Amino acid sequence: MYLADRGSAASTSAAPGDRRAVPGRRPGRRAGSALPSTVLVLGTVSLITDISSEMVTAVLPLYLVAELGLSPLGFGVLDGVYNGVSALVRLVGGRLSDRGGGSGHKAVAVVGYALSALCKPLLLMVHSLPLIGAVLAVDRTGKGLRTAPRDAMISLAAEPGARGRAFGVHRAMDTAGALCGPLVAFVLLRAAADGYDAVFTVSFCVAVVGVVVLLLFVPRRATTATEGIVAAGPAVVAEDAAGVKPAAAVEDTGGRAPAGPRTPVRALLGRAEVRRLTGCAVLLGLTTLSDSFLYLTLQRRLDLPGAWFPLLPLGTAAVFLLLAVPLGAVADRIGRRRLFLAGHLALLCAYGLLLVPSAGGAAVVCGVLALHGSFYAATDGVLAAATADAVPEDVRGSGLAVVQTGQTAARFVCSIAFGTVWTAWGDDTAVLAAAVGLALAAAVSARLLRRVGTPPPLASPSEQAS
Amino acid sequence: MSRTARLLVLLATVLVLGGVAVGATLHAAGRAAQKDRSQAGGPAVAPGSVRLDDPRHTLFRNMAWGPHRDEITAVPAGRLSGPRTASGVRCLRFHEASGTGICLRAVHGKLRDTYRAVLLDRRLRELRHYDVAGTPTRARVSPGGHTVAWTVFVSGDSYAGTAFSTRTSLLDTRTWRLDANLETYALTVDGHPVHAVDINIWGVTFADDNRFYATAATGGKTYLVRGDRAARTLTALHTNVECPSLSPDGTRIAYKKRVNVADPDAPWRLYVLDLHTLHETATGEHRNVDDQAVWRDDRTLVYSLPGDFGSDLWTVPADGTGTPRRLVTAALAPAFPR
Numbered sequence: 001m002y003l004a005d006r007g008s009a010a011s012t013s014a015a016p017g018d019r020r021a022v023p024g025r026r027p028g029r030r031a032g033s034a035l036p037s038t039v040l041v042l043g044t045v046s047l048i049t050d051i052s053s054e055m056v057t058a059v060l061p062l063y064l065v066a067e068l069g070l071s072p073l074g075f076g077v078l079d080g081v082y083n084g085v086s087a088l089v090r091l092v093g094g095r096l097s098d099r100g101g102g103s104g105h106k107a108v109a110v111v112g113y114a115l116s117a118l119c120k121p122l123l124l125m126v127h128s129l130p131l132i133g134a135v136l137a138v139d140r141t142g143k144g145l146r147t148a149p150r151d152a153m154i155s156l157a158a159e160p161g162a163r164g165r166a167f168g169v170h171r172a173m174d175t176a177g178a179l180c181g182p183l184v185a186f187v188l189l190r191a192a193a194d195g196y197d198a199v200f201t202v203s204f205c206v207a208v209v210g211v212v213v214l215l216l217f218v219p220r221r222a223t224t225a226t227e228g229i230v231a232a233g234p235a236v237v238a239e240d241a242a243g244v245k246p247a248a249a250v251e252d253t254g255g256r257a258p259a260g261p262r263t264p265v266r267a268l269l270g271r272a273e274v275r276r277l278t279g280c281a282v283l284l285g286l287t288t289l290s291d292s293f294l295y296l297t298l299q300r301r302l303d304l305p306g307a308w309f310p311l312l313p314l315g316t317a318a319v320f321l322l323l324a325v326p327l328g329a330v331a332d333r334i335g336r337r338r339l340f341l342a343g344h345l346a347l348l349c350a351y352g353l354l355l356v357p358s359a360g361g362a363a364v365v366c367g368v369l370a371l372h373g374s375f376y377a378a379t380d381g382v383l384a385a386a387t388a389d390a391v392p393e394d395v396r397g398s399g400l401a402v403v404q405t406g407q408t409a410a411r412f413v414c415s416i417a418f419g420t421v422w423t424a425w426g427d428d429t430a431v432l433a434a435a436v437g438l439a440l441a442a443a444v445s446a447r448l449l450r451r452v453g454t455p456p457p458l459a460s461p462s463e464q465a466s
Numbered sequence: 467m468s469r470t471a472r473l474l475v476l477l478a479t480v481l482v483l484g485g486v487a488v489g490a491t492l493h494a495a496g497r498a499a500q501k502d503r504s505q506a507g508g509p510a511v512a513p514g515s516v517r518l519d520d521p522r523h524t525l526f527r528n529m530a531w532g533p534h535r536d537e538i539t540a541v542p543a544g545r546l547s548g549p550r551t552a553s554g555v556r557c558l559r560f561h562e563a564s565g566t567g568i569c570l571r572a573v574h575g576k577l578r579d580t581y582r583a584v585l586l587d588r589r590l591r592e593l594r595h596y597d598v599a600g601t602p603t604r605a606r607v608s609p610g611g612h613t614v615a616w617t618v619f620v621s622g623d624s625y626a627g628t629a630f631s632t633r634t635s636l637l638d639t640r641t642w643r644l645d646a647n648l649e650t651y652a653l654t655v656d657g658h659p660v661h662a663v664d665i666n667i668w669g670v671t672f673a674d675d676n677r678f679y680a681t682a683a684t685g686g687k688t689y690l691v692r693g694d695r696a697a698r699t700l701t702a703l704h705t706n707v708e709c710p711s712l713s714p715d716g717t718r719i720a721y722k723k724r725v726n727v728a729d730p731d732a733p734w735r736l737y738v739l740d741l742h743t744l745h746e747t748a749t750g751e752h753r754n755v756d757d758q759a760v761w762r763d764d765r766t767l768v769y770s771l772p773g774d775f776g777s778d779l780w781t782v783p784a785d786g787t788g789t790p791r792r793l794v795t796a797a798l799a800p801a802f803p804r
Contacts, residue, residue, distance in 0.1 A: 209483055
């Protein structure tokens with residue numbers, strides 16, 4: 001979808017041999033207006049992989065209940081465990097992939113994608129809930145492993161000024177795949193009644209194509225967009241007070257990033273900028289309702305017909321898909337941290353809509369889903385882009401993993417707290433508490449993030465306070 | 467590798483994998499067609515007239531390949547492996563009592579399947595139907611035939627991952643009053659009201675048209691609850707009980723109990739609970755049972771386990787003696803008209 005304007009600007013993101021093969025590239029002109037092919041390739045890999053994985057997710061309950069006669073409720077119990085494992089594995093994936101000055105990103109990502117691909121034929125062979133659970137656990141491990149290195153590669157390939165849009169394009173392609181997956185699965189089941197084996201086999205083939213695209217078209221070592229400074233490898237430079245520098249300045253140091261590849265999480269958090277960003281992600285995550293809670297609240301407060309329930313996530317995903325790219329571009333213009341905060345204000349508005357007493361059904365549902373989708377579009381890829389600004393590139397994978405794991409953990413805590421408040425005082429109070437908490441967290445985050453220079457400063461800092 | 471070479475490799479991969487994908491789909495489509503033909507050595511299935519209120523026959527969903535796969539079929543009560551009479555009514559889940567039948571079925575839509583709960587009269591004609599929000603899993607009719615319960619799994623689409631929740635509905639077949647979600651009933655655990663959001667209720671089994679038992683889960687624990695439809699209450703009686711099934715004499719509950727085993731994914735064993743003493747008895751079935759058992763009579767349990775055609779029915783004595791025995795192959799969701 002973004003192929004149209006890729007001829008207009010510079011990128012050294014692809015392997016050197018690539019450069020002449022891409023027509024119309026003029027290095028050095030109008031930085032930030034085009035997307036490097038690596039981002040598009042990684043987006044394609046995610047799109048393909050999500051088609052594959054969502055095909056399986058969509059038919060799994062039916063397969064278990066109608067074909068195997070099992071009840072999938074056991075998975076609900078294990079889901080929390082899987083998610084916890086996935087978050088921890090993500091830290092490991094980020095850490096491993098940073099070895100060798102970032103040349104491990106591709107290797108770890110390939111392992112992660114391949115692991116998930118291998119799970120699809122395994123699903124064909126196992127016929128009991130325990131083994132299916134084990135296969136899904138391996139699948140989650142693959143997902144946990146690949147996420148941080150993949151985002152690191154996107155951030156390294158994109159020019160600093162276009163990172164928001166790069167992540168936006170990636171997330172949009174990812175979501176498009178997620179929306180296509182169930183459709184493909186149901187088309188297959190239509191062609192072959194009870195053809196679950198066909199669904200799993202096709203899912204496997206699609207996943208392998210994803211891995212092959214990754215292997216063939218993503219350069220082993222993504223160079224930064226800042227004209228090949230990194231090509232010399234991870235030059236070790238003494239640690240400086242980079243934390244207080246504006247993000248753009250950190251970017252300019254390119255390969256001379258101060259933290260070495262063996263920097264542990266603690267040293268990463270020793271950098272003021274990373275600490276503030278992680279702090280804000282955690283703080284805001286603590287007041288971010290899980291999707292299921294949001295849909296449940298929506299459904300109960302408006303007394304929606306049960307048949308609507310499966311459609312609610314589709315609404316959010318559609319808005320996310322539509323807005324991810326434009327909002328990513330907006331983030332590049334007005335600053336990622338600012339848009340990240342604005343996204344949470346959209347979420348705050350969604351909470352507000354939920355609190356409006358006896359409001360009209362369909363309009364409120366559409367409003368909440370639009371705001372929820374906008375929230376994702378303004379925060380998901382944007383946070384990754386903002387993190388990339390703050391983390392030196394030879395620990396990029398670890399840095400992304402730390403911030404994202406912190407956010408995930410905080411959201412998990414939020415789920416527990418929200419459920420507890422709902423139980424004790426009812427859903428009105430719970431949503432109100434989340435809204436008040438989010439407003440406070442946003443206010444604190446606005447202060448914390450303002451101290452850091454917001455690249456490129458098109459707006460004056462005073463405007464940010466509004 | 468040059469860009470051309472890489473594109474060629476990709477093209478070759480896509481062609482090979484595309485071939486595999488198309489092959490697998492054609493194979494499955496062919497097998498689906500084959501499933502419409504009876505397999506050699508399988509049970510004889512012939513279309514015919516099926517009634518829900520004939521105590522000389524046992525009913526179940528026929529899983530055997532052939533044109534009547536997934537249809538509710540009747541077999542002689544004394545010889546379950548005998549010839550099957552197919553009703554033409556296809557159901558994923560089924561139960562009946564006193565001539566009232568409940569059939570949970572898939573409705574094939576253009577983009578995706580939806581599900582429907584269908585009420586059947588004694589001649590399996592549709593009385594009413596209700597759209598349901600997810601994959602059907604449990605269905606029960608009260609002994610008098612006037613109250614019906616069903617449970618579906620609800621899973622949000624892409625963003626809910628593997629998290630499932632249940633939704634259980636109760637229907638009065640005399641007034642057609644529908645309680646769409648049992649979670650709106652007042653739940654009491656240890657004398658305290660519980661309003662948690664994470665409540666899931668499933669697996670209803672009826673004592674009469676008003677009183678029933680079910681599983682309620684909240685806070686990571688499962689409870690056996692006694693329900694009262696008129697009072698709209700659920701009262702917890704015991705913990706660690708899933709998918710209860712009340713014996714015909716109303717004194718015992720067969721259920722799946724979560725036990726500590728080496729494999730935490732396969733924790734369910736078939737137990738029987740005495741409702742007076744709350745004494746639990748393990749049955750002779752030591753495999754993982756993920757089903758709501760059915761009482762064939764006051765002494766015998768029937769339940770499903772995965773089999774060559776998706777599911778077989780097994781039986782074991784309820785008093786903890788004996789060993790499990792395969793009752794019938796290629797069958798699911800049995801009902802024993804009395």
